[in-house]
Amino acid sequence: MRLDRKIHREGETSLSLFLYPREGFGPGTYALMSLVTAGVLLLCVCLGSVSIPLREVLAVFSAALRGAAPATSSASILLSVRLPRTLCVALTGASLSLCGASMQGLLKNPLADGSTLGVSYGASLGAVVSIAFGVTIPGLPFAGTVGMAMLFAFLSLLLILTLAYRLDSSLATGTIILIGVIFSMFVTSVLSLVITFASDKVRQITFWTMGSLSGSSYANAALLLGALLLFGGVLLSHARELNAFAIGEDNARSVGVDVRRVKLTVMIAVSALIGVCVSIGGSIAFVGLVAPHMVRLLIGPNHKRLLSASLFGGASFLMLCDLCARLLFSPRELPIGVVTSFLGAILFVIIFTRTGRARA
Amino acid sequence: MKKRSLFSLLLVLALLASLTACGAATQAPAAEPAGEGVTVTDMTGREITLDKPAERIVALTAADCEILCALGAFDTLVGRGEYCDWPSEVLSVPAVQSGAETSLEQIIALEPDVLLMGTMAQTAEQVAALEDAGIRVVVSDAQDLEGVYTAIELIGRLMGKDAQAEALTENMRATFADVQAQVAGDGSESVYFEVSPLEWGLWTAGKGTFMDEIAGMLGLRNAFDDIDGWAEISEEQVLERDPDYIVTISMYYGEGPTPTEEILSRAGWENLTAVKNQAILNLQNNELSRPGPRLAEGAQMMADFIAAERLENAA
Amino acid sequence: MKLLEVENLSVTMNRREIVRGLSFSLCSGDWLMLIGPNGAGKSTVVNAIAGAAPYAGRILFRDRDISGMKSAEMARHIGVLSQQHSVGYSFTVGEVVRLGRYAWNPGPFSRRSGEDERAVSEALRMTGLSDMTERNVLTLSGGELQRTFLAQLFAQEPEILVLDEPTNHLDLPYQREIFGLIRQWLRTPGRAVISVVHDLSLARRYATKGLLLCDGTAAAAGPGESVFVSRVLEQVYGMDVAAWLRELYGQWET
Numbered sequence: 001m002r003l004d005r006k007i008h009r010e011g012e013t014s015l016s017l018f019l020y021p022r023e024g025f026g027p028g029t030y031a032l033m034s035l036v037t038a039g040v041l042l043l044c045v046c047l048g049s050v051s052i053p054l055r056e057v058l059a060v061f062s063a064a065l066r067g068a069a070p071a072t073s074s075a076s077i078l079l080s081v082r083l084p085r086t087l088c089v090a091l092t093g094a095s096l097s098l099c100g101a102s103m104q105g106l107l108k109n110p111l112a113d114g115s116t117l118g119v120s121y122g123a124s125l126g127a128v129v130s131i132a133f134g135v136t137i138p139g140l141p142f143a144g145t146v147g148m149a150m151l152f153a154f155l156s157l158l159l160i161l162t163l164a165y166r167l168d169s170s171l172a173t174g175t176i177i178l179i180g181v182i183f184s185m186f187v188t189s190v191l192s193l194v195i196t197f198a199s200d201k202v203r204q205i206t207f208w209t210m211g212s213l214s215g216s217s218y219a220n221a222a223l224l225l226g227a228l229l230l231f232g233g234v235l236l237s238h239a240r241e242l243n244a245f246a247i248g249e250d251n252a253r254s255v256g257v258d259v260r261r262v263k264l265t266v267m268i269a270v271s272a273l274i275g276v277c278v279s280i281g282g283s284i285a286f287v288g289l290v291a292p293h294m295v296r297l298l299i300g301p302n303h304k305r306l307l308s309a310s311l312f313g314g315a316s317f318l319m320l321c322d323l324c325a326r327l328l329f330s331p332r333e334l335p336i337g338v339v340t341s342f343l344g345a346i347l348f349v350i351i352f353t354r355t356g357r358a359r360a
Numbered sequence: 361m362k363k364r365s366l367f368s369l370l371l372v373l374a375l376l377a378s379l380t381a382c383g384a385a386t387q388a389p390a391a392e393p394a395g396e397g398v399t400v401t402d403m404t405g406r407e408i409t410l411d412k413p414a415e416r417i418v419a420l421t422a423a424d425c426e427i428l429c430a431l432g433a434f435d436t437l438v439g440r441g442e443y444c445d446w447p448s449e450v451l452s453v454p455a456v457q458s459g460a461e462t463s464l465e466q467i468i469a470l471e472p473d474v475l476l477m478g479t480m481a482q483t484a485e486q487v488a489a490l491e492d493a494g495i496r497v498v499v500s501d502a503q504d505l506e507g508v509y510t511a512i513e514l515i516g517r518l519m520g521k522d523a524q525a526e527a528l529t530e531n532m533r534a535t536f537a538d539v540q541a542q543v544a545g546d547g548s549e550s551v552y553f554e555v556s557p558l559e560w561g562l563w564t565a566g567k568g569t570f571m572d573e574i575a576g577m578l579g580l581r582n583a584f585d586d587i588d589g590w591a592e593i594s595e596e597q598v599l600e601r602d603p604d605y606i607v608t609i610s611m612y613y614g615e616g617p618t619p620t621e622e623i624l625s626r627a628g629w630e631n632l633t634a635v636k637n638q639a640i641l642n643l644q645n646n647e648l649s650r651p652g653p654r655l656a657e658g659a660q661m662m663a664d665f666i667a668a669e670r671l672e673n674a675a
Numbered sequence: 676m677k678l679l680e681v682e683n684l685s686v687t688m689n690r691r692e693i694v695r696g697l698s699f700s701l702c703s704g705d706w707l708m709l710i711g712p713n714g715a716g717k718s719t720v721v722n723a724i725a726g727a728a729p730y731a732g733r734i735l736f737r738d739r740d741i742s743g744m745k746s747a748e749m750a751r752h753i754g755v756l757s758q759q760h761s762v763g764y765s766f767t768v769g770e771v772v773r774l775g776r777y778a779w780n781p782g783p784f785s786r787r788s789g790e791d792e793r794a795v796s797e798a799l800r801m802t803g804l805s806d807m808t809e810r811n812v813l814t815l816s817g818g819e820l821q822r823t824f825l826a827q828l829f830a831q832e833p834e835i836l837v838l839d840e841p842t843n844h845l846d847l848p849y850q851r852e853i854f855g856l857i858r859q860w861l862r863t864p865g866r867a868v869i870s871v872v873h874d875l876s877l878a879r880r881y882a883t884k885g886l887l888l889c890d891g892t893a894a895a896a897g898p899g900e901s902v903f904v905s906r907v908l909e910q911v912y913g914m915d916v917a918a919w920l921r922e923l924y925g926q927w928e929t
Binding site (some may be wrong): 108109110112236237239240243244246247248251253254255256257258259265296300301302338 | 725726727745746747748749750751753754755756757762763764765766767770771773775777780781783825827828842868
């Protein structure tokens with residue numbers, strides 16, 4: 001289970017290092033994780049419902065790098081369809097997984113996630129409202145939607161947590177999930193209502209509840225990357241504070257964490273990141289739940305590793321889910337949320353019973 | 361530009377045609393012999409007997425609504441399903457919920473003699489409840505062109521308008537024969553039907569759809585004839601299959617790029633034969649997706665579109 | 676000089692005044708026991724000092740108002756052990772204890788210093804956890820878990836410990852062990868402890884000062900011998916507490 005920690009220990013000779021080992025990953029581990037993620041990315045670009053031989057894939061990419069992409073259907077498929085889509089999928093997976101890991105730490109609740117708390121449905125509602133009622137920021141056509149998605153995600157999170165604190169100040173696992181489920185149902189019904197009255201403008205309901213990254217562009221990927229660098233950076237820089245929250249909010253206050261400030265900062269960063277993801281790919285459930293869980297089983301709960309490993313793990317997980325969505329019933333395509341929910345629910349039950357047994 | 365104005369002209373003509381059809385109907389009922397019993401077998405095999413041709417009808421499906429109007433029986437229509445929108449004057453008729461949310465209360469309140477419904481919404485309980493309320497239920501279920509002819513004849517008999525029904529089906533058959541001769545494809549050209557645009561996830565019409573049947577009639581190959589029914593497909597499959605023609609049925613709501621412009625602007629699609637030739641037809645009014653008389657118009661529009669494209673390519 | 680001074684402290688929750696105009700102070704070497712019946716406001720006083728409950732009045736640390744302090748600075752002076760501890764994730768003992776050093780270098784770019792290492796290993800040694808740093812906290816017994824949080828608190832190196840029922844639900848050997856650890860910690864000059872203890876015999880055994888709370892106000896305060904007095908306790912608890920305790924412990928005489 002704690003392979004990584006054992007490896008670290010073998011190299012340590014002095015007593016002080018044994019007592020105070022490095023908590024984050026070394027550069028070697030980062031290189032390994034990047035390599036694996038890049039490998040998955042390559043796999044997902046090479047495979048698709050249209051089979052393109054590896055030699056041709058390499059030829060197209062080397063030509064594209066020289067700035068002379070050939071005008072073949074393979075080149076179009078690789079450069080205009082698969083690569084931007086896979087990049088968007090990877091960035092969305094990384095972002096949602098990071099958000100999930102952060103919320104699970106902040107709330108000391110392994111079931112917390114954008115989808116279980118209903119935050120992503122809140123973001124969907126924000127996006128739908130902005131499209132249906134034409135909320136725009138002049139000059140930036142997409143910013144109105146993204147901004148409203150972020151705002152609604154934040155308000156949802158605020159509402160859910162306020163309610164949860166009112167009902168049960170210890171924020172027990174059950175209470176918060178129950179409120180999340182009720183909130184999700186409420187928001188989904190409002191969402192359906194708005195879509196019914198503005199069906200000519202808004203994407204259909206399955207996009208907002210199941211998610212889809214088909215038709216993603218490089219511009220989408222750039223927006224996702226920007227959001228991940230900015231808000232993901234904020235989350236990653238709060239690893240120690242999240243450790244304290246994961247042990248307990250009282251403990252965080254006791255060791256000197258500015259509880260209010262950190263909570264607000266993490267909530268804003270999480271809402272913003274979820275808002276961007278939802279406005280581009282709809283709400284994709286379970287990614288933020290499953291990826292951090294698997295990572296936690298492998299390397300333990302310390303956020304100094306958990307957060308960065310969740311980034312890579314979430315990216316790889318969602319890319320593989322997307323590959324399944326594209327390949328399983330080719331030439332047909334499944335909504336990606338169908339795959340994540342299906343795989344996620346199964347993995348989730350396995351993980352949950354296992355950890356339950358380990359604790360007992 | 362020229363092409364589009366031709367289509368709008370055609371659309372206006374089609375609209376006028378259906379208007380006059382309905383307009384003519386207003387005088388028709390007086391000529392019908394009254395007091396004559398009618399017996400029909402609907403498309404689920406149920407036998408329905410009426411004392412006299414139906415005079416108050418609620419039609420739940422858009423296709424049945426169109427058939428009624430095409431037979432000149434608009435004035436018998438006392439209620440319509442909420443998605444019935446053609447010809448446009450049916451919008452003045454009270455709408456009821458249809459499909460999965462079919463509302464029996466709303467239907468009964470309209471006091472029709474006959475309810476026309478599709479198989480999608482129909483259940484044994486609903487039929488029994490409506491029959492108890494004194495409403496005769498007739499189910500239409502056209503899966504192909506022959507089914508459409510059957511539905512037209514069925515509705516014609518119900519209304520005591522057998523002659524009009526026969527004329528309508530004859531007319532359709534004649535149009536189909538015309539377009540078949542006009543295009544006379546040899547199966548080498550392919551057409552991709554786009555039912556839902558990229559933004560919403562690409563959906564196409566595969567085998568067993570009216571679009572597929574009409575493509576076959578014209579001698580074109582449906583690019584997705586390996587798929588059954590309507591389905592979501594991968595974008596890269598469209599690029600791989602490189603269709604010669606694209607027919608999209610997306611609606612245009614008057615803002616942003618038109619469906620045709622949107623397809624032309626898609627990244628990676630610029631190398632498609634259909635995009636290079638700008639061979640994209642936008643059928644905005646469900647001409648090819650409803651089992652009704654306008655399938656003939658849709659086929660005619662496709663034939664004209666292909667003829668124009670061929671002329672352009674030859675030049 | 677006084678380490679901690681509480682002046683006219685009032686805490687209102689749900690429009691009910693739970694603590695009313697309470698004042699007391701702590702000097703170096705003091706162990707102040709907060710005692711009183713259920714609902715007297717003991718935990719509320721602790722929460723106010725910990726910054727977990729809004730209050731009226733003033734709390735001064737070395738003549739500085741703590742409401743003006745940043746969280747980390749406050750944690751370097753006052754360490755709080757709250758009543759409930761259940762860890763949700765499988766952190767190791769070492770990870771939990773090292774978190775005690777957060778206040779000394781807060782923020783994202785922490786560097787481990789020799790000072791941190793010394794404080795952590797000292798805290799682990801004091802609590803007897805040096806061999807258990809890699810143990811998963813979910814597998815610890817109640818006493819081991821409490822020792823882990825005490826070690827975290829020691830590693831934090833505050834000048835004042837604020838403890839809410841430090842040995843609640845613990846077996847007697849742990850109780851003795853933990854009170855012993857705290858008394859040992861208190862031996863260093865410039866330190867003080869304030870704790871809520873329900874068991875009056877235990878409180879009396881370790882207290883240098885007592886504060887008897889009743890309905891949010893001080894019924895008695897001062898050196899241990901002036902608070903743990905039969906007559907005073909009887910007024911607040913409504914029974915002869917001392918007689919009852921004598922009767923209980925008398926069982927062990929034979």
